[in-house]
Amino acid sequence: MLTIAALLLFLTGVAHSYLGERYILIRLFKRDNLPKLFGGTDFTTGTLRFVWHLLTLVWWGIAAIVFLVSGQTPDAALILRVFSIVALISGLFPLYFTRGRHLSWIVFFAVGVLLWVGSP
Structure with missing residues (x-):
């Protein structure tokens, strides 16, 4: 489940x-x-281009951490649950600001659930 979540994060960034x-x-x-x-x-x-692509970099960083902690690192459950909450909150932004028309909320909610359920 964690590998799928990391892959979804990476592809979302792309x-x-x-x-x-x-x-x-x-x-x-x-x-x-x-x-x-x-x-x-x-x-x-x-500046606009930098900020736009910075979000991609952040999600790729989160994807890397998720992938690395999938090896049962100590405190992995806490780290994954924090990232799960970040992903779920991130899903709220497109729901609110675009009234759900930007479909990234689906991916962020899926990642959030996969991280929560997949945490050790």
């Missing part, structure tokens, strides 16, 4: 970065009304 870059960021950056910070829009676009 989808987030690829689809976000292709369908959101590139189109956003073509707009002519982006804030001009520090003399231009380069800082704005760089």
Whole structure:
């Protein structure tokens, strides 16, 4: 169960970065009304791109920890339950802000349940 949860987290990160870059960021950056910070829009676009992909990195880090603690590390149950709660709360954000239209909440809830049930 933990390996499946880690894989789901990793794939969610891949989808987030690829689809976000292709369908959101590139189109956003073509707009002519982006804030001009520090003399231009380069800082704005760089910051938005960095923050966007940072979320992917965070979920990949969580996926790595989940995978590593699946080997019965001491306190693994506590660590996994904390990450389970993080995943479940993360699932609430798209439910609230998009009224469930962004389907990532399904993956986050699945990961949260798999982590909770799969914890030793």
